[in-house]
Amino acid sequence: MFHVLVSDSISSDGLAPLLNDENINVVQKKVSEVDDLEKYDALLVRSATKVTEELLQKMTNLKIVARAGVGVDNIDVEAATKYGVVVINAPDGNTISTAEHTFAMMASLVRHIPQANVSVKSGEWNRSAFLGTELYGKSLGIIGLGRIGSEIAKRAKAFGMNVLVFDPFLTKDRAQKLGVNSCKLDEVLAQADIITVHTPLTKETRGLLGKENIGKTKKGVYLLNCARGGIIDEEALIHYLEIGHVKGVALDVFEVEPPVNRKLLDFEQVIATPHLGASTKEAQLNVASQVAEEVLKFLNGKPVTNSINLPTLTKDIFDKIQPFYKLAKKLGQLASQYMKEPVQHIGIVYEGTVAELETSFITKAFLAGFLGERVDSTVNEVNAGLMAKERGISFSEKIASNGSGYANCIAVQVDGDHRTFSVKATYIPNYGERIVDLNGFDIDFYPAGEVLYVEHIDKPGVIGRVGKVLGDHGVNIATMQVGRKNIGGEAIMVLTCDKLIDDQLIEALVQFDDIVSAKTIHL
Numbered sequence: 360m361f362h363v364l365v366s367d368s369i370s371s372d373g374l375a376p377l378l379n380d381e382n383i384n385v386v387q388k389k390v391s392e393v394d395d396l397e398k399y400d401a402l403l404v405r406s407a408t409k410v411t412e413e414l415l416q417k418m419t420n421l422k423i424v425a426r427a428g429v430g431v432d433n434i435d436v437e438a439a440t441k442y443g444v445v446v447i448n449a450p451d452g453n454t455i456s457t458a459e460h461t462f463a464m465m466a467s468l469v470r471h472i473p474q475a476n477v478s479v480k481s482g483e484w485n486r487s488a489f490l491g492t493e494l495y496g497k498s499l500g501i502i503g504l505g506r507i508g509s510e511i512a513k514r515a516k517a518f519g520m521n522v523l524v525f526d527p528f529l530t531k532d533r534a535q536k537l538g539v540n541s542c543k544l545d546e547v548l549a550q551a552d553i554i555t556v557h558t559p560l561t562k563e564t565r566g567l568l569g570k571e572n573i574g575k576t577k578k579g580v581y582l583l584n585c586a587r588g589g590i591i592d593e594e595a596l597i598h599y600l601e602i603g604h605v606k607g608v609a610l611d612v613f614e615v616e617p618p619v620n621r622k623l624l625d626f627e628q629v630i631a632t633p634h635l636g637a638s639t640k641e642a643q644l645n646v647a648s649q650v651a652e653e654v655l656k657f658l659n660g661k662p663v664t665n666s667i668n669l670p671t672l673t674k675d676i677f678d679k680i681q682p683f684y685k686l687a688k689k690l691g692q693l694a695s696q697y698m699k700e701p702v703q704h705i706g707i708v709y710e711g712t713v714a715e716l717e718t719s720f721i722t723k724a725f726l727a728g729f730l731g732e733r734v735d736s737t738v739n740e741v742n743a744g745l746m747a748k749e750r751g752i753s754f755s756e757k758i759a760s761n762g763s764g765y766a767n768c769i770a771v772q773v774d775g776d777h778r779t780f781s782v783k784a785t786y787i788p789n790y791g792e793r794i795v796d797l798n799g800f801d802i803d804f805y806p807a808g809e810v811l812y813v814e815h816i817d818k819p820g821v822i823g824r825v826g827k828v829l830g831d832h833g834v835n836i837a838t839m840q841v842g843r844k845n846i847g848g849e850a851i852m853v854l855t856c857d858k859l860i861d862d863q864l865i866e867a868l869v870q871f872d873d874i875v876s877a878k879t880i881h882l
């Protein structure tokens with residue numbers, strides 16, 4: 360008999376696969392009301408239950424945590440991984456509901472429906488106070504064109520809106536298919552009449568619409584956040600509402616939930632809902648049945664598809680693959696940070712001993728590293744292939760015989776909209792990972808920490824200049840490697856540094872005529 364604890368309000372119809380199984384005992388209670396936490400094999404949550412390390416320590420028999428929804432911000436995934444607990448989610452069950460909610464918020468915002476509703480109910484009949492704006496013909500800026508952003512784009516087009524999108528990872532093909540205009544962030548900010556954000560909350564997107572960027576929007580802009588609190592900075596919003604730059608705001612999510620920033624909510628032109636994006640019968644049924652079926656499969660020893668953390672390989676095979684899996688993931692991070700542009704195709708070639716292993720899993724590790732820089736923490740080896748395809752990125756793998764001269768070698772080529780990136784790497788037992796070729800330059804370095812990648816002309820004095828700029832900025836160089844194709848021609852320098860390299864340092868480097876470009880990569 361397996362014991363399953365459902366600690367948040369999750370659709371009972373959706374839970375049917377678990378409730379109807381006679382080998383499963385389902386208890387629907389809050390964690391705080393349960394005194395035998397140690398007996399449960401599975402825990403099903405929405406966003407109210409905080410799955411902390413402390414809770415995981417108490418649930419000593421726990422094998423799987425299932426999130427009936429997308430965001431796993433309420434689950435300490437790292438701690439779950441540490442305790443060998445699989446974390447799964449239901450990534451697309453609430454996409455349509457959230458897109459529809461965002462659209463409802465947008466229409467309410469420009470037609471002042473919530474305010475007019477309150478007015479009529481209080482006995483007023485003030486038609487002139489609620490003069491609205493049509494959506495037809497307006498430019499809608501969508502920041503983040505993933506599952507939800509794409510559904511909003513389709514609906515906006517049906518309303519006759521001009522759709523401008525900023526998503527650094529959107530390919531030309533996908534933009535064309537959806538009939539949207541792929542733009543730079545500044546273009547969306549300058550041209551859109553209404554801007555809605557649909558990215559995950561990451562270190563890049565926290566405060567994406569903050570003081571500086573909201574300042575670049577049109578006077579009278581409308582802003583919406585039905586993704587995650589914090590993508591639009593609440594203090595900046597207050598400022599731009601106070602000076603009348605932002606005409607109206609619709610919020611379903613807040614930096615702290617329930618919201619504590621009363622000043623923001625007190626503005627007449629701010630409309631709000633209590634994180635209702637996914638609150639429809641359909642979405643709740645979808646996400647509940649998705650996770651219930653996955654948990655049932657997992658408890659019966661079958662592989663699960665939407666795992667956030669753990670791979671579904673036997674320990675024996677995983678141990679052999681692990682060094683290459685770690686290396687491939689780093690190569691994915693390296694390629695993603697180097698390219699920072701839409702990518703069409705990723706080709707991976709395996710040589711030597713690595714080619715004898717389960718390479719499809721290593722390819723997925725590369726994709727997980729690559730997409731993890733662009734999408735969110737829910738990308739892993741299990742879902743990376745599907746996610747890449749959804750984002751218009753094709754990938755292939757080949758086995759090649761010798762060629763590189765290394766006992767094992769992973770060679771990757773990434774084709775972007777404007778350029779190509781290539782890297783070769785090897786794993787040497789008892790020594791470690793080495794990058795042995797970058798963009799066709801012979802090189803040899805251990806990929807870890809803060810990496811500075813400089814493209815330059817092979818001339819005397821360039822290395823000294825780079826060293827001086829780093830020294831002047833207080834950055835200590837841990838290792839340094841140079842590679843060139845011919846004397847006096849194109850060359851690269853790869854430095855690993857003990858400190859974060861900031862934009863000012865990069866700007867100081869690219870001032871020199873012989874330095875073509877400089878980038879930082881964090882591995």
Ligand SMILES: NC(=O)c1ccc[n+]([C@@H]2O[C@H](COP(=O)([O-])OP(=O)(O)OC[C@H]3O[C@@H](n4cnc5c(N)ncnc54)[C@H](O)[C@@H]3O)[C@@H](O)[C@H]2O)c1
Binds near residue numbers: 429430564585586734
């Ligand atoms: N309000 C709700 O109830 C509710 C319900 C479901 C999902 N969500 C939230 O909505 C958001 C979107 O969900 P989704 O399922 O569409 O996710 P998704 O992963 O399918 O899409 C996210 C998109 O954001 C893009 N992106 C990542 N970083 C970016 C950046 N710096 N700038 C611009 N674009 C960037 C990615 O390329 C991707 O296309 C998430 O934050 C999710 O947690 C909220």
Ligand SMILES: O=C(O)CC[C@@H](O)C(=O)O
Binds near residue numbers: 453
């Ligand atoms: O459970 C909910 O209603 C929140 C859903 C949403 O924020 C998600 O990330 O899926």
